[in-house]
Every structure is written in C-alpha cells, then in structure tokens.
Amino acid sequence: MEKRAFLEFEFEGEEGTGLGPTLEFYDNISEEFKNWFTDMKNGNKFYMWKSTNDNLLFPYPMCVQALEKD
Numbered sequence: 001m002e003k004r005a006f007l008e009f010e011f012e013g014e015e016g017t018g019l020g021p022t023l024e025f026y027d028n029i030s031e032e033f034k035n036w037f038t039d040m041k042n043g044n045k046f047y048m049w050k051s052t053n054d055n056l057l058f059p060y061p062m063c064v065q066a067l068e069k070d
Helices: 019-034
Strands: 037-039 045-047 049-051 057-059
Touching: 019 049, 019 057
Parallel strands: none
Antiparallel strands: 037 045, 049 057
C-alpha cells in the first residue's frame, strides 16, 4: 500500500487555499535559499546553494577547513 503525505500552506488574511499558496510558499523559500551565505576567513562570502541557468538549486560543496575563523 502506497501512502503519500504532503504539506499545504495557507497565508493568514488571504482567501486562497490549496496548491496556489503552497507553491507560493515554496517559491519564496527557494528565493531565500539563493541568498544564504557564510563568511569565509579571507572576507569573502560563500554561498551555500548553487543556482543553475534554469533556476535549479543544488548544495554548493565546500571544505569545512576553509570556513574556519582565525
């Protein structure tokens, strides 16, 4: 027996329910992911997600030792 679960979101004060607000939520989160970064010890910013030309997001691998603070 196959079970599926999914998470739906509703925005307070908005009439829309179901797939529309849920897709909007995931779109908003993906935009925020593109801006997540950490500071490197040389002063540069390391972005934690790599965005492709077709707007797919992938984790951006990094050596942990390069992130160590002085």
